[in-house]
Amino acid sequence: MxxxxxxxxxxxxxxxxxxxxxxxxxxxxxxxxxxxxxxxxxxxxxxxxxxxxxxxxxxxxxxxxxxxxxxxxxxxxxxxxxxxxxxxxxxxxxxxxxxxxxxxxxxxxxxxxxxxxxxxxxxxxxxxxxxxxxxxxxxxxxxxxxxxxxxxxxxxxxxxxxxxxxxxxxxxxxxxxxxxxxxxxxxxxxxxxxxxxxxxxxxxxxxxxxxxxxxxxxxxxxxxxxxxxxxxxxxxxxxxxGQFDHLIDMRESPLACLTVAGRAIRNRPGILSELSNALADSDINIDAVASGMDSITFYVDEDVSERAENILHQEVIDAGSLSSVTVDDDVAVIRVTGGELPNQSGIISEIVQPVANAHIDVHDLITSATSVAIFVDWTDRERALKIIQEKFQQ
Known part of the structure; x- marks a missing residue:
């Protein structure tokens, strides 16, 4: 050996x-x-x-x-x-x-x-x-x-x-x-x-x-x-x-984007857990989560968005320190994963910029150590997917 x-x-x-x-x-x-x-x-x-x-x-x-x-x-x-x-x-x-x-x-x-x-x-x-x-x-x-x-x-x-x-x-x-x-x-x-x-x-x-x-x-x-x-x-x-391979995957069904806003997001310990658990208790799967200073966004299956909105709205009412919940439907997500991503300087820009150059609005961008998730309008999904695939086929 x-x-x-x-x-x-x-x-x-x-x-x-x-x-x-x-x-x-x-x-x-x-x-x-x-x-x-x-x-x-x-x-x-x-x-x-x-x-x-x-x-x-x-x-x-x-x-x-x-x-x-x-x-x-x-x-x-x-x-x-x-x-x-x-x-x-x-x-x-x-x-x-x-x-x-x-x-x-x-x-x-x-x-x-x-x-x-x-x-x-x-x-x-x-x-x-x-x-x-x-x-x-x-x-x-x-x-x-x-x-x-x-x-x-x-x-x-x-x-x-x-x-x-x-x-x-x-x-x-x-x-x-x-x-x-x-x-x-x-x-x-x-x-x-x-x-x-x-x-x-x-x-x-x-x-x-x-x-x-x-x-x-x-x-x-x-x-x-x-x-x-x-x-x-x-x-x-x-x-x-195993080994690292670049994988470009587009979710086959649309997502809904539910955003909860309020000052409690940044100063109340456990608020993310409370909101996530409320959805989990109703068997609603969370595809992705993004957070800002005063907001948390949950991506869920579009076909459960109305039920998810009602659940989160009740949490807003009960919390008192949360302001509101809004919903945006027909969202697509394209995920790029691969071991080389962290080693490539400017890789996020290289993925996103061609999409923006095609006048496709990027609703959200969520990154981890080895993956990038890009959220766009459902109607733009095929164009965005093709652009991203071309980037990695060069």
């Missing part, structure tokens, strides 16, 4: 932990597996180096400085592997075999990186490469970086490009947990999670796998998260399944 094993800063935070990492790599090699190692900077080295730059350094100098953390890690790991009789070599920007290249915009040059990764893969039956995570080099050989979480990106990208069977992210948690074990009691490990679920959690604060890394995962590449104390690269932890 071919495995890319990425060791996070915490898992390399001391000599003892480096020994643990080397033991797990050596055991996998002894079992006959081909291993690529990606190493983060030891502990909090990168942050500490950045904190010490109290002068006006340009990007090139900053990249060189912060690269010292990863450069130290790969040397430590290579030495620990050599002490165990494993033929290993460290790879860093500027080296002859360095794989990760960025273009003039600072983004990964996929074609060049893929070719270099293929060359690297040809050596895996002879040697274990220990690669600096987070770092890259540009076309002139200058050190560049892949941004926050870049070591995860290095690992999953290389996993894809060297045709690995699995990428193992070694970190300081048991995998993906049901909650933060430092905050909630009884948090337990999740055996399996989809890329969509994990990416949404990552964009909302879960520090497990960097969101930028997951866009390189496909159905054929396994990704697993394990604790550094586990000691086995090939078992345990949380498996991440």
């Amino acid at each position: 071919r495995v890319v094993a990425k060791f996070g800063g915490t898992s390399l935070g001391s000599g003892d932990r480096i020994n643990r990492a080397a033991d797990s790599i050596a055991a996998a090699v002894e079992a006959g597996h081909e291993i690529v190692v990606v190493a983060s900077a030891m502990g909090n080295t990168t942050d500490e180096l950045l904190d010490e730059i109290e002068f006006d350094a340009d990007e090139a100098d900053r990249a060189e400085i912060v690269s010292m953390g990863e450069r130290t890690s790969v040397r430590m790991l290579k030495a620990a592997l050599s002490a165990r009789g494993v033929d290993a070599a460290f790879l860093e920007p500027g080296g002859e075999d360095w794989p990760v290249v960025t273009d003039s915009r600072g983004e990964v040059d996929a074609e060049t990186t893929r070719q270099r990764a293929h060359d690297l893969a040809d050596t895996l039956d002879e040697q274990v490469p220990v690669v600096t995570g987070f770092l890259a080099e540009d076309g002139e050989g200058n050190v560049t970086t892949l941004g926050r979480g870049g070591s995860d990106t290095t690992a999953v990208m290389l996993g894809s490009y060297v045709d690995a069977d699995e990428v193992v992210i070694v970190t300081d948690v048991e995998g993906v947990m049901t909650g933060d074990p430092h905050v909630v009691e009884g948090a337990r490990n999740v055996a399996e999670i989809t890329v969509d679920e994990l990416r949404n959690l990552s964009f909302r604060g879960a520090e497990v796998v960097a969101p930028s890394a997951l866009s390189y995962k496909d159905d054929d590449l396994g990704v697993r998260v394990v604790h550094y104390q586990h000691g086995d690269l090939l078992t345990g932890g949380t498996s991440v399944t």
Whole structure:
């Protein structure tokens, strides 16, 4: 089996932990597996180096400085592997075999990186490469970086490009947990999670796998998260399944847009719950919710809009601090989902602007970490759908 094993800063935070990492790599090699190692900077080295730059350094100098953390890690790991009789070599920007290249915009040059990764893969039956995570080099050989979480990106990208069977992210948690074990009691490990679920959690604060890394995962590449104390690269932890695909979906039936306005929206705890529960108690499903400073909008099936209006109107009367409820019928929704959305600067504008240029009014826009929902008049739905589809077929 071919495995890319990425060791996070915490898992390399001391000599003892480096020994643990080397033991797990050596055991996998002894079992006959081909291993690529990606190493983060030891502990909090990168942050500490950045904190010490109290002068006006340009990007090139900053990249060189912060690269010292990863450069130290790969040397430590290579030495620990050599002490165990494993033929290993460290790879860093500027080296002859360095794989990760960025273009003039600072983004990964996929074609060049893929070719270099293929060359690297040809050596895996002879040697274990220990690669600096987070770092890259540009076309002139200058050190560049892949941004926050870049070591995860290095690992999953290389996993894809060297045709690995699995990428193992070694970190300081048991995998993906049901909650933060430092905050909630009884948090337990999740055996399996989809890329969509994990990416949404990552964009909302879960520090497990960097969101930028997951866009390189496909159905054929396994990704697993394990604790550094586990000691086995090939078992345990949380498996991440699936891949990101752009999906453009238009709801087949019209929605009604019900807006409740009033000062209670911003100063009364639980008001959203009260209004939502009132609809739920009458078996009315809410397709989407949007909120403003003094209003909440519910999108429901148009065929239940009259009943929903009466229910919400009663809530307005009972609350006293709510002003009114209004209804707008014949609303269509088109949803765009995909793992690449958060990585594309200006993507919201690129989706919405062509629709506006066609003189189609956008009633509402609701976004999440990996999706965009666009609400337009029901009569404009086919034109809007075609415009959005054309954007992603380019």
